Amino acid sequence: MFVRAFSKPLNKFTHMAKGFEAIFKAYYAKLIFFTNKYVNDLHAAEEIVSDAFSFLWEHKEQYQFDEDFKGYLYKMVQNRALNYLKHKKIENEYINYLQKNNLLSETPAFEENPIYKKEFEHYIKEAIEHLPQRCKEVFKLSRFEELRNKEIAQQLQISHKTVERQMTIALEKLRFKLQHLLSFICLLFF
Template identity: 40%
Template structure:
């Protein structure tokens, strides 16, 4: 490598900087990082200009230095990127959980509204069956009505809820399937 004075170094920098940045970017996939690596390589060249082999072409020296710095950067940042990926995954899980919570609240509100829309006797029969777990015969005795009337009222309630909550059916089925799988595994 020929002895570099300030003017020759500046010409070398201006002539090669941009191309070497693109060269480095192929490795690190980020232009700003590539620029920093190339700048560091030029600084290294300037600082070692007196000790570098004079027979070696300057551009060859720079590409070797840049190549090595890129590999060092990737090696050093692999651990960091792995941790960053873990953090991003946790944030995505938290976002998914937040979205699930919002959907669950929306579903709960829609169910409550649909139940409130039922006629009084129909709502009472439905609540006794689904929330107090009474059998049709027990509901009939408690309300002083026939079992057939309980069946009719439950049929009306379920039909109303199916229509009113149709947009939530996929979610409801997924929740019930999940609950069933969880309870069967214990």
């Protein structure tokens, strides 16, 4: 599945880009429906497939995007869907644990505490402000103004795929930047 060497780098890139585009156009929608059969959540299925194609684009030099690539593509998306389900199962088990031990009832009291609330808001705002400019714009339009990806793309005059990629980058950076807050919350309650 590795790309054969071409005599000119420009031809190699053009060949990869056209092959990737053809695979994307042929399978993107099909893969979303395929993934949705596993996760039963259309939005999650779109995220999984978009993430898979983003990964492939970032590593395009390693692949030959031809008809034989179809099987690999489906298996890749299937594995990502299964990983998503494993993660969801762990989240559900954790929520069940919290419910079983009556630990969820403490959360509202925590949220009502103005000191903690103000501090958490500060950390979150600071993390958002440290995002790259385009990520910050896309994130704020999505989360604060509750616009859909299509609406954000139109407003910022960028592609739908760019919006999805920028949201993925923003969420990854926020998760990394705010992971210490989860430790703090666990210390408060456990």
